[in-house]
Amino acid sequence: MKLLIINGPNLNLLGKREPEIYGGQSFEAFFSQLQSRFPEVELEYFQSNIEGELIDKLQDAGFSYDGIILNAAAYTHTSVGIGDAVKAIETPVVEVHISNLATREPFRHESHISAGARGVIFGFGLKGYALAVQSFL
Ligand code: DQA
Numbered sequence: 202m203k204l205l206i207i208n209g210p211n212l213n214l215l216g217k218r219e220p221e222i223y224g225g226q227s228f229e230a231f232f233s234q235l236q237s238r239f240p241e242v243e244l245e246y247f248q249s250n251i252e253g254e255l256i257d258k259l260q261d262a263g264f265s266y267d268g269i270i271l272n273a274a275a276y277t278h279t280s281v282g283i284g285d286a287v288k289a290i291e292t293p294v295v296e297v298h299i300s301n302l303a304t305r306e307p308f309r310h311e312s313h314i315s316a317g318a319r320g321v322i323f324g325f326g327l328k329g330y331a332l333a334v335q336s337f338l
Contacts, residue, residue, distance in 0.1 A: 202241065204337060205262045206232070206330060208248040209255055209274035209283075215299075215327075223299050224326050231327045239334055252276055256286045263290025268337040270330060272297045277312050284313030295333040298323035 208228065211218060216227035232246050247258050255273065262269060263286070271294050273283050287294045296314045301324030303310065315321050320336060322329040 202268075202337065203243040203266050204245070204268045204270060204334060205258075205266050206244065206246045206270045206272075207255060207258055207262075208246070208272050209276045210250040212272060212274050213248050213250070226327060228327075231330070235331060235334065238331065239338075242334060242338075244334070252280055252282060256282055259283070259286040259290055259294075263292045266292045268292060269294045270297055270333040271295070271314060271318075272299070272330075273314055277314050278308055280313055284317060287314055287317035293319040293337075295319055295336055296321040296323075297329045297333050299326055299329060300324065 212228060215223055216225055216230075228246070228248070236244050249255050249258070255276065259269065269292050271287070273280065276283050277296075277298070294314070294317065296312065296318040312321070322332050325332060
């Protein structure tokens, strides 16, 4: 089982960025815990702040991996291109958000990703990524 986590803009700052919303742990530290928790899964991680790089990565992985876990961050609410890429690829995508989008600003209630995703997990903090991995097992 080969899964890829793709994180979008500003998620490289996890741990430092608005910790009251996104928590105090860096994604790198969380990712090594996640790898030890699922030793049977080949887990990879990619982060970019650039929309086109996220689309390139979805296209690269989207015909060979067993699953993609995507937190497109702010691009979730703006990017028709990332939404189209999710629909274009064969690999199923699970959309994850750390925060509970329904309790936040109205512009965060819209997602260009959800219509192409197999499912959506939000509001559980970083644990949402572990729930997403489990959804593929
Ligand atoms: C986020 C929610 C987005 O609205 C925001 O722009 C992010 C992170 C989340 O994981 O809660 O950067 O995707």
